[in-house]
Amino acid sequence: MVYVTGFRCFKCGKHHTPDEIENKPIPRCSNCNSGLDAEYDYDSIRKSLLTDSFIRGTPSHWKYWPFLPVHDLSKIITMQEGGTPLLENNSLTRDIGCKRLLIKYEAMNPTGSFKDRGSSLEITKAIEYGKKKVVLASTGNMGASIAAYAAFAGLDCLVFVPNIVGQAKIKQIRAYGAKIRFVDDDYSETMKQAEEYVINHSDSFLTGDYPWRGEGTKSAGFEIADQLYWNVPDIVIAPIGNGTLMWGIFEAFIDMHTVGIIDCIPVIIGVQVDGCRPVVDAWESKEKVIVPVDDPRTIATAIACGDPIDGLGALRALKETNGMAVSVSDEEVLDARDFMGKHGIFVEPSGAVAYAGARRITERFDKKVVVCMGTGHGLKDMYGIKEHT
Numbered sequence: 001m002v003y004v005t006g007f008r009c010f011k012c013g014k015h016h017t018p019d020e021i022e023n024k025p026i027p028r029c030s031n032c033n034s035g036l037d038a039e040y041d042y043d044s045i046r047k048s049l050l051t052d053s054f055i056r057g058t059p060s061h062w063k064y065w066p067f068l069p070v071h072d073l074s075k076i077i078t079m080q081e082g083g084t085p086l087l088e089n090n091s092l093t094r095d096i097g098c099k100r101l102l103i104k105y106e107a108m109n110p111t112g113s114f115k116d117r118g119s120s121l122e123i124t125k126a127i128e129y130g131k132k133k134v135v136l137a138s139t140g141n142m143g144a145s146i147a148a149y150a151a152f153a154g155l156d157c158l159v160f161v162p163n164i165v166g167q168a169k170i171k172q173i174r175a176y177g178a179k180i181r182f183v184d185d186d187y188s189e190t191m192k193q194a195e196e197y198v199i200n201h202s203d204s205f206l207t208g209d210y211p212w213r214g215e216g217t218k219s220a221g222f223e224i225a226d227q228l229y230w231n232v233p234d235i236v237i238a239p240i241g242n243g244t245l246m247w248g249i250f251e252a253f254i255d256m257h258t259v260g261i262i263d264c265i266p267v268i269i270g271v272q273v274d275g276c277r278p279v280v281d282a283w284e285s286k287e288k289v290i291v292p293v294d295d296p297r298t299i300a301t302a303i304a305c306g307d308p309i310d311g312l313g314a315l316r317a318l319k320e321t322n323g324m325a326v327s328v329s330d331e332e333v334l335d336a337r338d339f340m341g342k343h344g345i346f347v348e349p350s351g352a353v354a355y356a357g358a359r360r361i362t363e364r365f366d367k368k369v370v371v372c373m374g375t376g377h378g379l380k381d382m383y384g385i386k387e388h389t
């Protein structure tokens with residue numbers, strides 16, 4: 001049974017049938033070229049889902065399959081992504097000054113970041129369409145993740161990488177046997193080149209922050225509520241690169257609320273870095289558009305997305321949940337990374353961005369249950385770790 005009923009455009013609201021979207025090389029709105037949001041038959045999901053075995057079952061990515069647009073569950077490509085821990089540490093809770101502070105430790109995914117959630121769904125779709133090759137633009141982690149899942153499924157993989165990506169992450173892509181094409185420009189230009197490639201090569205399947213990835217990323221949000229026994233935390237804090245993670249988490253809470261498993265939506269807070277803060281700028285100036293940042297520079301390379309594709313989605317999540325956006329300096333990010341590491345939770349710099357943001361706005365946290373996304377493993381990028389302590 002497939003519960004997806006269509007895809008609606010973020011910007012102009014145009015509705016597309018699943019068929020219309022599934023046959024496009026670049027799944028975007030046919031009217032205005034913006035991002036798309038999947039819609040589901042929530043009544044049917046409600047009837048089949050709200051069972052004891054679902055409510056009590058162990059949290060894992062594919063547990064939430066009714067909210068994912070796949071046709072044949074017997075053909076999914078999975079490497080046991082998701083089901084990542086919600087870590088609670090007293091020193092971190094005291095540092096932030098809230099009631100409970102939980103780190104959703106996405107480092108525990110097969111390739112060390114939450115990207116594996118989206119990759120599992122995307123590679124499943126590529127196989128569904130009978131494609132032989134997947135293509136994407138990546139700042140590193142998505143490249144490694146797709147490279148792994150493609151290799152696992154027996155597909156070729158070509159990754160376009162911008163000039164900001166470090167050697168360690170390039171090796172993580174190569175380790176899975178993917179081909180790399182270097183683009184001496186920023187991420188946004190790199191994405192354009194990946195899209196052009198797919199338009200000219202019909203045997204290839206475009207992965208990246210398009211609707212499939214957004215839908216796959218939702219499981220991070222489902223798991224948070226599930227792990228709290230279907231209680232909703234007061235606040236969820238996430239970094240914003242392309243905005244896909246934040247949008248996915250928001251959508252997950254909306255999905256759960258719509259079918260009635262939860263009774264409210266958390267406040268969502270987004271964090272960017274000073275060197276690349278287009279969503280924070282839009283938030284602070286109350287603009288409805290996002291002005292791209294040229295050539296972003298930051299040590300948090302996984303979120304150096306100057307023209308975030310799901311930026312409008314992220315902005316909507318902040319507005320509709322009464323949230324906010326803040327930015328932090330590279331130095332604060334490294335401090336947060338070091339502090340978390342010293343309490344046993346090792347994340348890469350981008351993985352500490354949400355925590356660094358939390359430290360900035362502790363006045364909002366009195367007696368609150370706060371979840372911070374720890375998005376990627378510390379081993380992925382060890383920039384700035386001191387040789388002597």
Ligand SMILES: *Cc1c(COP(=O)(O)O)cnc(C)c1O
Nearest residue numbers: 141241242243244245302375376
């Ligand atoms: C991709 C990534 C992000 C940013 O997520 P978006 O969905 O692009 O907003 C943050 N941290 C890490 C470790 C990532 O890999």
